[in-house]
Amino acid sequence: MRFGLVCGTCGKQKPFDLQGMKCGCGGTLSVEYDLERVGRTLTKESLQSRVTSMWRYEELLPVTSMAHIVTLGEGWTPxxxxxxxxxxxxxxxxxxxxxxxxxxxSFKARGFSAAISVAREHGVRKVAVNSNGNAASALAAYAGYAGMEAYVFLPKDCPGLIAAECSLYGAFTCLVDGFIHDAGRIIQDGGREQGWHHVGTLKEPGRxxxxxxxxxxxxxxxxxxxxxxxxxxxxxxxxxxxxxxxxxxxxxxxxxxxxxxxxxxxxxxxxxxxxxxxxxxxxxxxxxxxxxxxxxxxxxxxxxxxxxxxxxxxxxxxxxxxxxxxxxxxxxxxxxxxxxxxxxxxxxxxxxxxxxxxxxxxxxxxxxxxxxxxxxxxxTPSQPDRLPVVKTYEEWKRRRA
Amino acid sequence: MRFGLVCGTCGKQKPFDLQGMKCGCGGTLSVEYDLERVGRTLTKESLQSRVTSMWRYEELLPVTSMAHIVTLGEGWTPxxxxxxxxxxxxxxxxxxxxxxxxxxxSFKARGFSAAISVAREHGVRKVAVNSNGNAASALAAYAGYAGMEAYVFLPKDCPGLIAAECSLYGAFTCLVDGFIHDAGRIIQDGGREQGWHHVGTLKEPGRxxxxxxxxxxxxxxxxxxxxxxxxxxxxxxxxxxxxxxxxxxxxxxxxxxxxxxxxxxxxxxxxxxxxxxxxxxxxxxxxxxxxxxxxxxxxxxxxxxxxxxxxxxxxxxxxxxxxxxxxxxxxxxxxxxxxxxxxxxxxxxxxxxxxxxxxxxxxxxxxxxxxxxxxxxxxTPSQPDRLPVVKTYEEWKRRRA
Structure with a gap:
C-alpha cells in the first residue's frame, strides 16, 4: 500500500481507513505516504506534462486507482x-x-473531489456533511456527479444562495437551528441508521x-x-x-x-x-x-x-x-x-x-x-426558503417520515 | 508588425487600429496575424511549458508587449x-x-483581459461597454485592476447580482430603459465628449x-x-x-x-x-x-x-x-x-x-x-437597487450633473 494513517500527536501508525480519524491518544490521524515510492514518479520534470488540476499530485492523494477519481476541474487555480x-x-x-x-x-471543491473519490473507491453510496455553506454545496456537486445521495446540514442563518446551490445539485438540504457543530451532531446521531458516510471536517481522510x-x-x-x-x-x-x-x-x-x-x-x-x-x-x-x-x-x-x-x-x-x-x-x-x-x-x-x-x-x-x-x-443577503429547519436527528427523522 | 486588420467580407487589409472595426464595404474587420512568424514560436512543444491562462497563446493575441497584459487568471478552463x-x-x-x-x-473575462490589455497598450484611461450583464462585470474587474475608469450600461431588467458585481468592481454602473443596443447607443452618443473607449461587441479588436x-x-x-x-x-x-x-x-x-x-x-x-x-x-x-x-x-x-x-x-x-x-x-x-x-x-x-x-x-x-x-x-432573481435608470445619453449627462 502506498499510504496509511498516522497520529499527529503520538506518531502511532494505522492502516488506511475510511472513517475514524481519531487516535486512541486523542490526536488526529492523517494520511501518511511512502515518500520514497512517491518520489520515484513525482518529480519537477514529470509534473510538467500532467493534468492542470489538483490530480497532478496523484501520488500524494489517497486514491489507489485513478479510475475512481471524481473530477469537475478543481485546483490549479490562478x-x-x-x-x-x-x-x-x-x-x-x-x-x-x-x-x-x-x-x-470555492476552495471546498478540492476537499470533496478527494473525499468523494476516496468514498467511491470504497463503495460508499450516501454521504452527509455539516457545513457553514460552501462545503455543503461542494459535496452536493461532487456527489451529484458521482451518483451518490448527498445530505447536507447547514445553520439556518447560512447564506441563502449557497443553500439554494445545494438543492440545485440535488442534495437533500436541511437547515439546523444551531451552529455547525450542532449540525454535525445530527449526522453523528443518524449516521449508522441512515448509512451516511460522514464527510465533515477531519471525519474522514479525503478532505x-x-x-x-x-x-x-x-x-x-x-x-x-x-x-x-x-x-x-x-x-x-x-x-x-x-x-x-x-x-x-x-x-x-x-x-x-x-x-x-x-x-x-x-x-x-x-x-x-x-x-x-x-x-x-x-x-x-x-x-x-x-x-x-x-x-x-x-x-x-x-x-x-x-x-x-x-x-x-x-x-x-x-x-x-x-x-x-x-x-x-x-x-x-x-x-x-x-x-x-x-x-x-x-x-x-x-x-x-x-x-x-x-x-x-x-x-x-x-x-x-x-x-x-x-x-x-x-x-448576497437572501433567505434560504422552503427548506426544513430542525434541531436534532430525531426531529429530522420525524419531519422526513 | 506581427498583426493588422482584415475585412471578413471583401478581404481588404488595414493597419491595426484600436477603434473602427467596420470596413468601407460594410464588413467587419478582424485581427490578422503574420502566421509564418507566429508558427516559428507557437508550437505544440513550446506550449507545454507555458502559463496556464489564455496568454499561453500570446502570439495569436493583439498585444505587442507582454508588459501590457492585464491578467486575473482567465482561460485554460476545465x-x-x-x-x-x-x-x-x-x-x-x-x-x-x-x-x-x-x-x-464567466467566459467574458477572456474578451476583457484582451481588450483591456490592448487598451492599456494604447494609453486608454476610460472604457465603456453596453452589456446584458456578464460583459459589464468582466470589464469592471479588468478595468479596476488596470486602474482605468469603467462605465457600464445594462438593460434595467438585467440580473441584479451582476449589476451589484459591477459596482463592487468600482464601475460607474447605469441601467438603461431598453435593450443592449439601446445601451450601446448611449455610449456611441457620448463617446467623444466623455473620452470613452467603446469596448462593446465588435467595436474594438480585443474582445x-x-x-x-x-x-x-x-x-x-x-x-x-x-x-x-x-x-x-x-x-x-x-x-x-x-x-x-x-x-x-x-x-x-x-x-x-x-x-x-x-x-x-x-x-x-x-x-x-x-x-x-x-x-x-x-x-x-x-x-x-x-x-x-x-x-x-x-x-x-x-x-x-x-x-x-x-x-x-x-x-x-x-x-x-x-x-x-x-x-x-x-x-x-x-x-x-x-x-x-x-x-x-x-x-x-x-x-x-x-x-x-x-x-x-x-x-x-x-x-x-x-x-x-x-x-x-x-x-438569482433580485432587483438591481439604487442605480440610475436612463434612456439616452443626454439623460445620463443630466443625471450625472
Missing part, C-alpha cells in the same frame, strides 16, 4: 500578483490565490488531503520556493493543516527550496477560538457561548482539532488575528476595486493582513500570499 | 467529460467547457480575439483534434466568430488534425434572430419589435454582425436552434444534478443539444462540446 495594492505597501510581493475559480466557486493541494500548488507555482507569509481565513482549519502537511511532504521529497512560511489564521471577532487560544496558551478550549460573528466559513466555535491549528501556527512562527465585520466590509470593497471578488473569508484575509502591517508584524522583505476562498456573490 | 449524462445518450462523447471558472465567473482562445484551448485540450459538434449559446456572437477564426488560424499553422466542427447556435425563443435568419436565408435582418425572451446574454435583437454569425454556422455545416424558457429551466436542473452549475445560457446549450438529439441531427459517432458560460447563481 495565483495573481496584486500589483495595484502591492505598490502602495511596504513589502516585497503580494499575491492572491484565487480559490473562487474552483468548481462550485484534508484534497485541501493540501493548495500548498502543493503554491510551491510549484512559485518555483518551489514558498512565500514568507501565508494569510488564511480559518474555520475548521483543515486547509491550514493540510497545507502544512503538504509542505512537510515536499520538504521530505526534497522538492522545496528555502524556508517554510509563517502561517497566519484570520477569524472574525465574535468567534475567534484560534486567536483566543494562541494568546492564552495551554490546551485548546473551544467557544461554548456568546458567539456573535456572521455566518461564514470562519464561524466554527468548536473546531474538531483546534490544538493542531494552534500547533501549526506556532511551529511556523506565525500568528492569528481577529478582524471586525466593518473591516471585512471595507476589505471586500478594496479588493473589489482591484478586480477581485472576495468572499467575507477572503476579505478577512486582506483585513487581517492590513492589521499585521499596522502592527509591524510584516517585514519589508516579506512575500505574502492571501487566500481568497470564494466569490463575494455567494454571500 | 473541459469536463459529462459521463453521468453521456451514458444515457446515443453519441460517442460529451464534454462541457466550464467557462464559469473564469475570473468574474473577439480574447474569446478566440476558447477555440485554441479546445483544440489543445483535445489533442489538436476538434470535436464534431460545438453547441454555443449565442447573443452578439463574438465567441462563435472568434472560435471559428481560431480554427482557421490553427489550420493554417498546421496544428489541427481532422475536420472542423459543425457549429451550433442556441438562442431563447422570443429573441432568436440567428435562428430566424438561418431559416429565412438572404441578408441578415435584426429583430426590431416583439422581443419577449428573458434578460440573458442571448437576448441580442440586433447583433452587430449577424451576417457573420450565420456565415460561420453555414460554412461549418452547423445549425441554429431555439429553446423555450421551460426547457432552459429543466436543463439547468438536469445539469445541476450532474454537478454543474449552469447559467441560463449554458443550460440553453444543453437544451438545444437535446433538441438536436430529438431531431436526429446528431449522429451516434458525434463528439459534442457544450459551452457553459457562467454560474447559475449570478442569475
Amino acid at each position: 495565483l495573481i500578483r496584486l500589483y495595484p495594492l502591492e505598490r502602495q505597501l511596504p513589502l516585497r510581493k503580494l499575491w492572491v490565490k484565487r480559490e473562487e475559480q474552483n468548481p462550485t466557486g 484534508a488531503e484534497g485541501k493540501k493541494t493548495m500548498g502543493l500548488e503554491l510551491a510549484e507555482q512559485l518555483g518551489w520556493k514558498l512565500p514568507s507569509v501565508i494569510v488564511y481565513p480559518t474555520g475548521g482549519g483543515s486547509g491550514l493543516i493540510g497545507m502544512w502537511n503538504a509542505f512537510m511532504q515536499l520538504k521530505r521529497l526534497g522538492l522545496l527550496m528555502g524556508d517554510l512560511p509563517r502561517m497566519v489564521s484570520v477569524q472574525e471577532q465574535g468567534c475567534q477560538p484560534v486567536i483566543d487560544n494562541m494568546e492564552r496558551g495551554g490546551p485548546f478550549v473551544p467557544i461554548t457561548s456568546g458567539v456573535s460573528s456572521n455566518p461564514t466559513g470562519m464561524r466554527v466555535p468548536e473546531p474538531p482539532d483546534g490544538e493542531l491549528i494552534v500547533r501549526v501556527l506556532r511551529e511556523s512562527g506565525g500568528t492569528a488575528v481577529a478582524v471586525s465585520p466593518e473591516e471585512i466590509r471595507c476589505a471586500q470593497a478594496e479588493m473589489g476595486k482591484s478586480g477581485i471578488s472576495s468572499s467575507p473569508e477572503g476579505a478577512a484575509a486582506w483585513a487581517g493582513f492590513l492589521r499585521l502591517l499596522d502592527r509591524n508584524w510584516l517585514r519589508p522583505s516579506d512575500e505574502v500570499v492571501l487566500f481568497n476562498t470564494s466569490h463575494a456573490m455567494k454571500y | 473541459l469536463i467529460r459529462l459521463y453521468p449524462l453521456e451514458r444515457q445518450l446515443p453519441l460517442r462523447k460529451l464534454w462541457v467547457k466550464r467557462e464559469e471558472q473564469n475570473p468574474t465567473g 473577439a480575439e480574447g474569446k478566440k482562445t476558447m477555440g485554441l484551448e479546445l483544440a489543445e485540450q483535445l489533442g489538436w483534434k476538434l470535436p464534431s459538434v460545438i453547441v454555443y449559446p449565442t447573443g452578439g456572437g463574438s465567441g462563435l466568430i472568434g472560435m471559428w477564426n481560431a480554427f482557421m488560424q490553427l489550420k493554417r499553422l498546421g496544428l489541427l488534425m481532422g475536420d472542423l466542427p459543425r457549429m451550433v447556435s442556441v438562442q431563447e425563443q422570443g429573441c432568436q434572430p440567428v435562428i430566424d435568419n438561418m431559416e429565412r436565408g438572404g441578408p441578415f435582418v435584426p429583430i426590431t419589435s416583439g422581443v419577449s425572451s428573458n434578460p440573458t446574454g442571448m437576448r441580442v435583437p440586433e447583433p452587430p454582425d449577424g451576417e457573420l454569425i450565420v456565415r460561420v454556422l453555414r460554412e461549418s455545416g452547423g445549425t441554429a436552434v431555439a429553446v423555450s424558457p421551460e426547457e432552459i429551466r429543466c436543463a439547468q436542473a438536469e445539469m445541476g444534478k450532474s454537478g454543474i452549475s449552469s447559467s441560463p445560457e449554458g443550460a440553453a446549450a444543453w437544451a438545444g443539444f437535446l433538441r438536436l438529439l430529438d431531431r436526429n441531427w446528431l449522429r451516434p459517432s458525434d463528439e459534442v462540446v457544450l459551452f457553459n458560460t457562467s454560474h447559475a447563481m449570478k442569475y
Whole structure:
C-alpha cells in the first residue's frame, strides 16, 4: 500500500481507513505516504506534462486507482500578483490565490473531489456533511456527479444562495437551528441508521488531503520556493493543516527550496477560538457561548482539532488575528476595486493582513500570499426558503417520515 | 508588425487600429496575424511549458508587449467529460467547457483581459461597454485592476447580482430603459465628449480575439483534434466568430488534425434572430419589435454582425436552434444534478443539444462540446437597487450633473 494513517500527536501508525480519524491518544490521524515510492514518479520534470488540476499530485492523494477519481476541474487555480495594492505597501510581493475559480466557486471543491473519490473507491453510496455553506454545496456537486445521495446540514442563518446551490445539485438540504457543530451532531446521531458516510471536517481522510493541494500548488507555482507569509481565513482549519502537511511532504521529497512560511489564521471577532487560544496558551478550549460573528466559513466555535491549528501556527512562527465585520466590509470593497471578488473569508484575509502591517508584524522583505476562498456573490443577503429547519436527528427523522 | 486588420467580407487589409472595426464595404474587420512568424514560436512543444491562462497563446493575441497584459487568471478552463449524462445518450462523447471558472465567473473575462490589455497598450484611461450583464462585470474587474475608469450600461431588467458585481468592481454602473443596443447607443452618443473607449461587441479588436482562445484551448485540450459538434449559446456572437477564426488560424499553422466542427447556435425563443435568419436565408435582418425572451446574454435583437454569425454556422455545416424558457429551466436542473452549475445560457446549450438529439441531427459517432458560460447563481432573481435608470445619453449627462 502506498499510504496509511498516522497520529499527529503520538506518531502511532494505522492502516488506511475510511472513517475514524481519531487516535486512541486523542490526536488526529492523517494520511501518511511512502515518500520514497512517491518520489520515484513525482518529480519537477514529470509534473510538467500532467493534468492542470489538483490530480497532478496523484501520488500524494489517497486514491489507489485513478479510475475512481471524481473530477469537475478543481485546483490549479490562478495565483495573481496584486500589483495595484502591492505598490502602495511596504513589502516585497503580494499575491492572491484565487480559490473562487474552483468548481462550485470555492476552495471546498478540492476537499470533496478527494473525499468523494476516496468514498467511491470504497463503495460508499450516501454521504452527509455539516457545513457553514460552501462545503455543503461542494459535496452536493461532487456527489451529484458521482451518483451518490448527498445530505447536507447547514445553520439556518447560512447564506441563502449557497443553500439554494445545494438543492440545485440535488442534495437533500436541511437547515439546523444551531451552529455547525450542532449540525454535525445530527449526522453523528443518524449516521449508522441512515448509512451516511460522514464527510465533515477531519471525519474522514479525503478532505484534508484534497485541501493540501493548495500548498502543493503554491510551491510549484512559485518555483518551489514558498512565500514568507501565508494569510488564511480559518474555520475548521483543515486547509491550514493540510497545507502544512503538504509542505512537510515536499520538504521530505526534497522538492522545496528555502524556508517554510509563517502561517497566519484570520477569524472574525465574535468567534475567534484560534486567536483566543494562541494568546492564552495551554490546551485548546473551544467557544461554548456568546458567539456573535456572521455566518461564514470562519464561524466554527468548536473546531474538531483546534490544538493542531494552534500547533501549526506556532511551529511556523506565525500568528492569528481577529478582524471586525466593518473591516471585512471595507476589505471586500478594496479588493473589489482591484478586480477581485472576495468572499467575507477572503476579505478577512486582506483585513487581517492590513492589521499585521499596522502592527509591524510584516517585514519589508516579506512575500505574502492571501487566500481568497470564494466569490463575494455567494454571500448576497437572501433567505434560504422552503427548506426544513430542525434541531436534532430525531426531529429530522420525524419531519422526513 | 506581427498583426493588422482584415475585412471578413471583401478581404481588404488595414493597419491595426484600436477603434473602427467596420470596413468601407460594410464588413467587419478582424485581427490578422503574420502566421509564418507566429508558427516559428507557437508550437505544440513550446506550449507545454507555458502559463496556464489564455496568454499561453500570446502570439495569436493583439498585444505587442507582454508588459501590457492585464491578467486575473482567465482561460485554460476545465473541459469536463459529462459521463453521468453521456451514458444515457446515443453519441460517442460529451464534454462541457466550464467557462464559469473564469475570473468574474464567466467566459467574458477572456474578451476583457484582451481588450483591456490592448487598451492599456494604447494609453486608454476610460472604457465603456453596453452589456446584458456578464460583459459589464468582466470589464469592471479588468478595468479596476488596470486602474482605468469603467462605465457600464445594462438593460434595467438585467440580473441584479451582476449589476451589484459591477459596482463592487468600482464601475460607474447605469441601467438603461431598453435593450443592449439601446445601451450601446448611449455610449456611441457620448463617446467623444466623455473620452470613452467603446469596448462593446465588435467595436474594438480585443474582445473577439480574447474569446478566440476558447477555440485554441479546445483544440489543445483535445489533442489538436476538434470535436464534431460545438453547441454555443449565442447573443452578439463574438465567441462563435472568434472560435471559428481560431480554427482557421490553427489550420493554417498546421496544428489541427481532422475536420472542423459543425457549429451550433442556441438562442431563447422570443429573441432568436440567428435562428430566424438561418431559416429565412438572404441578408441578415435584426429583430426590431416583439422581443419577449428573458434578460440573458442571448437576448441580442440586433447583433452587430449577424451576417457573420450565420456565415460561420453555414460554412461549418452547423445549425441554429431555439429553446423555450421551460426547457432552459429543466436543463439547468438536469445539469445541476450532474454537478454543474449552469447559467441560463449554458443550460440553453444543453437544451438545444437535446433538441438536436430529438431531431436526429446528431449522429451516434458525434463528439459534442457544450459551452457553459457562467454560474447559475449570478442569475438569482433580485432587483438591481439604487442605480440610475436612463434612456439616452443626454439623460445620463443630466443625471450625472
